[in-house]
Amino acid sequence: MSDVVPPEVRPKPVVPAKPSNVGAPSPSIPIGTHGPNLAISHAVGHGLGSTLLGYIGIDTIIEQMRKKTMKTGFDFNIMVVGHSGLGKSTLVNTLFKSHVSRKSAGWARDEKIPKTVEIKAVSHVIEEGGVKMKLTVVDTPGFGDQINNDNCWEPISKYINEQYEKFLKEEVNITRKKRIPDTRVHCCIYFISPTGHFLRQLDTEFMKRLSHSVNIIPVIAKADTMTLEERQEFKQRVRKELEVSGIEFYPQKEFDEDMEDKSDNDKIREAMPFAVVGSDKEYQVNGKRVLGRKTAWGIVEVENPNHCEFAQLRDFLIRSHLQDLKEVTHNIHYETYRAKRLNENGGLHPISSSDTQESNL
Amino acid sequence: MSDVVPPEVRPKPVVPAKPSNVGAPSPSIPIGTHGPNLAISHAVGHGLGSTLLGYIGIDTIIEQMRKKTMKTGFDFNIMVVGHSGLGKSTLVNTLFKSHVSRKSAGWARDEKIPKTVEIKAVSHVIEEGGVKMKLTVVDTPGFGDQINNDNCWEPISKYINEQYEKFLKEEVNITRKKRIPDTRVHCCIYFISPTGHFLRQLDTEFMKRLSHSVNIIPVIAKADTMTLEERQEFKQRVRKELEVSGIEFYPQKEFDEDMEDKSDNDKIREAMPFAVVGSDKEYQVNGKRVLGRKTAWGIVEVENPNHCEFAQLRDFLIRSHLQDLKEVTHNIHYETYRAKRLNENGGLHPISSSDTQESNL
Numbered sequence: 001m002s003d004v005v006p007p008e009v010r011p012k013p014v015v016p017a018k019p020s021n022v023g024a025p026s027p028s029i030p031i032g033t034h035g036p037n038l039a040i041s042h043a044v045g046h047g048l049g050s051t052l053l054g055y056i057g058i059d060t061i062i063e064q065m066r067k068k069t070m071k072t073g074f075d076f077n078i079m080v081v082g083h084s085g086l087g088k089s090t091l092v093n094t095l096f097k098s099h100v101s102r103k104s105a106g107w108a109r110d111e112k113i114p115k116t117v118e119i120k121a122v123s124h125v126i127e128e129g130g131v132k133m134k135l136t137v138v139d140t141p142g143f144g145d146q147i148n149n150d151n152c153w154e155p156i157s158k159y160i161n162e163q164y165e166k167f168l169k170e171e172v173n174i175t176r177k178k179r180i181p182d183t184r185v186h187c188c189i190y191f192i193s194p195t196g197h198f199l200r201q202l203d204t205e206f207m208k209r210l211s212h213s214v215n216i217i218p219v220i221a222k223a224d225t226m227t228l229e230e231r232q233e234f235k236q237r238v239r240k241e242l243e244v245s246g247i248e249f250y251p252q253k254e255f256d257e258d259m260e261d262k263s264d265n266d267k268i269r270e271a272m273p274f275a276v277v278g279s280d281k282e283y284q285v286n287g288k289r290v291l292g293r294k295t296a297w298g299i300v301e302v303e304n305p306n307h308c309e310f311a312q313l314r315d316f317l318i319r320s321h322l323q324d325l326k327e328v329t330h331n332i333h334y335e336t337y338r339a340k341r342l343n344e345n346g347g348l349h350p351i352s353s354s355d356t357q358e359s360n361l
Numbered sequence: 362m363s364d365v366v367p368p369e370v371r372p373k374p375v376v377p378a379k380p381s382n383v384g385a386p387s388p389s390i391p392i393g394t395h396g397p398n399l400a401i402s403h404a405v406g407h408g409l410g411s412t413l414l415g416y417i418g419i420d421t422i423i424e425q426m427r428k429k430t431m432k433t434g435f436d437f438n439i440m441v442v443g444h445s446g447l448g449k450s451t452l453v454n455t456l457f458k459s460h461v462s463r464k465s466a467g468w469a470r471d472e473k474i475p476k477t478v479e480i481k482a483v484s485h486v487i488e489e490g491g492v493k494m495k496l497t498v499v500d501t502p503g504f505g506d507q508i509n510n511d512n513c514w515e516p517i518s519k520y521i522n523e524q525y526e527k528f529l530k531e532e533v534n535i536t537r538k539k540r541i542p543d544t545r546v547h548c549c550i551y552f553i554s555p556t557g558h559f560l561r562q563l564d565t566e567f568m569k570r571l572s573h574s575v576n577i578i579p580v581i582a583k584a585d586t587m588t589l590e591e592r593q594e595f596k597q598r599v600r601k602e603l604e605v606s607g608i609e610f611y612p613q614k615e616f617d618e619d620m621e622d623k624s625d626n627d628k629i630r631e632a633m634p635f636a637v638v639g640s641d642k643e644y645q646v647n648g649k650r651v652l653g654r655k656t657a658w659g660i661v662e663v664e665n666p667n668h669c670e671f672a673q674l675r676d677f678l679i680r681s682h683l684q685d686l687k688e689v690t691h692n693i694h695y696e697t698y699r700a701k702r703l704n705e706n707g708g709l710h711p712i713s714s715s716d717t718q719e720s721n722l
Contacts, residue, residue, distance in 0.1 A: 056458050057680040059490030062430060064684035066423050071618070074422065097417050129420030174703045178692050257432070319418040323425035331539050342535045 073125075073132030075182040076322065077163075079214070080137065081156060081206065082191025083144035084113055086221040091189070091278035092137050094291060094302060095314055099280070100124045101137055114142040117155040121183075138185060144202055153206045160185050160214050164337040171338075184334060186325045187250070187317065188214045191221040192273060196234050199241045207247045213333055215250035215325055217317070218242070223275035223308045224293060224300045231275050238273060249273075251321065255328055268316055274309040277302050434486075434493030436543045437683065438524075440575070441498065442517060442567065443552025444505035445474050447582040452550070452639035453498050455652060455663060456675055460641070461485045462498055475503040478516045482544075499546060505563050514567045521546050521575050525698040545695060547686045548611070548678065549575045552582040553634060557595050560602045568608045574694055576611035576686055578678070579603070584636035584669045585654060585661045592636050599634055610634075612682065616689055629677055635670035638663050 080088040089101035123136045143152055163184040170180040192203055207216055256262040279291045279302045293300040303311045441449040450462035484497045504513055524545040531541040553564055568577055617623040640652045640663045654661040664672045
């Protein structure tokens with residue numbers, strides 16, 4: 001007969017763990033005889049002498065997780081959307097300091113603009129500091145380039161959902177892979193044309209439709225075509241329009257987990273959309289080698305925060321929110337897709353044999 | 362029309378990323394025009410001067426993951442099995458340096474041995490170095506204490522499977538919790554009576570049956586009742602019997618991921634089962650405060666590797682394999698349960714409304 005005490009967590013005032021008295025047992029927390037028992041014990045850290053007895057070592061779990069991550073590596077999938085000529089490939093190359101975009105992968109630089117929106121994904125494995133990242137850049141040539149751009153977001157929306165579907169099918173499989181390959185788009189960078197005036201109708205239409213299924217990060221492309229004042233005014237107008245249109249770009253307010261998150265993310269949201277310049281060419285400026293664009297009147301330094309906001313975008317995207325982008329994709333966007341999918345037509349049935357890839361849809 | 366290039370990873374020889382030449386584009390990796398494109402680029406680390414341009418920052422993902430783990434904390438559930446009087450509660454208290462066992466939670470120390478096997482779970486939140494662990498200790502009083510111990514493992518097996526079932530139900534739910542509460546038993550410490558002779562029939566029966574559904578770590582209890590020679594001989598005999606009976610205790614050979622794992626785990630397997638002594642009493646030995654047991658002929662120091670193998674058990678359990686215990690439970694034992702469950706009777710259907718907790722079983 002099993003008599004299970006449900007392990008519910010009910011926080012109690014913190015009581016430091018008292019070292020046992022010699023010879024006498026000392027129950028450290030007064031607890032009733034029934035129901036779940038809970039105490040919060042503080043171990044005092046490690047060291048010699050009186051605290052030696054206090055160190056357990058549970059904080060080593062961080063190190064244990066780090067070792068596992070370094071062994072397995074992780075996936076990151078980034079999509080770039082915007083009409084041709086906005087510097088999408090260049091920006092991605094600049095972000096990851098390597099030739100990772102579609103164009104750099106050897107595909108003809110002067111290939112024609114396709115007649116419909118195409119989806120082209122290119123993968124690279126980037127290793128840094130012992131950590132391996134499999135980066136997939138998904139390009140969308142043809143978007144916004146036609147005379148009639150009706151529904152040009154559909155192939156993109158379809159691709160995003162196809163990745164969720166792929167993951168879902170693996171997840172409901174009876175015999176699952178230990179690590180389901182993750183091709184879901186973690187981040188979609190939307191390039192806004194630096195017209196200096198307003199968002200285009202296509203911009204708002206796309207972002208409105210897709211912000212509910214993927215993390216959208218709008219950027220103002222080719223920021224060096226505007227002066228600093230023009231840039232600031234344009235940014236304000238764009239932000240106003242995004243707000244009025246109800247477009248929730250990443251980091252979305254509703255997913256802030258706590259006050260610390262909210263405070264950090266508020267600062268970022270206020271600075272967005274970042275006005276960026278990309279470049280894969282190096283120049284010497286004041287004895288330093290910088291990535292930049294050389295003009296007759298000076299060199300635009302990509303990583304100089306006075307020149308453009310590329311460094312801010314990079315720090316935000318890679319150095320502080322990389323993991324969060326994946327988590328929001330998995331916990332929110334994917335779950336939304338999954339719930340919708342399982343609710344329709346009686347849902348998705350687990351595949352009963354690993355041979356037949358048919359499933360009841 | 363979507364034209365997806367599947368992002369398959371095919372390792373290629375490592376090519377260091379060349380910094381772009383001034384003025385000319387330099388494709389770094391020769392690649393064909395069709396099919397998946399893959400390159401391995403090495404970023405050279407960070408620093409000033411020529412490597413400044415190399416640092417992307419993807420290794421900061423470790424730090425990002427650390428921050429998230431410290432915010433959410435983690436669960437760890439440990440079960441102790443063995444007949445009464447083998448020092449189970451004391452050992453758990455010694456492992457986690459706090460009164461976390463059932464007996465310390467205030468339940469009567471001298472309560473009667475129950476007539477059937479009971480399952481009693483007690484939870485505590487332990488915090489150390491900023492990391493919060495919700496530790497649940499599952500005790501099994503009554504195991505092996507009856508005159509007739511037939512099938513006394515059944516309530517234990519049932520409890521373990523009930524936790525898998527709970528998790529599975531949450532996982533197939535249409536609207537899932539962001540973080541499914543994890544009550545699955547990550548580790549079952551089985552206490553072997555220090556008879557000095559052989560394993561008891563109950564020992565082999567239990568471990569044989571349960572080693573396929575939970576990670577079993579056998580320990581020789583009350584090791585101070587034997588001399589070092591007696592201990593070594595006993596250990597050899599026990600290990601021989603475990604091998605002959607085909608009992609795969611944790612860390613299981615078949616789950617070693619690579620040569621490094623195999624090498625580390627081989628050393629541990631050769632030293633198991635650890636002969637342990639537990640104590641929550643402090644004494645002064647050579648000016649140091651130690652946990653120990655005072656006898657007329659000396660003090661048995663629990664954490665002294667010359668006296669017993671408690672420290673080895675603790676380092677193994679907490680400081681090196683804590684995360685792995687959870688992963689093997691999740692990736693192997695839980696998946697085995699899930700596959701079995703989904704294969705029977707048409708399986709488990711996702712719950713269609715969050716109101717009704719009924720599911721088609």
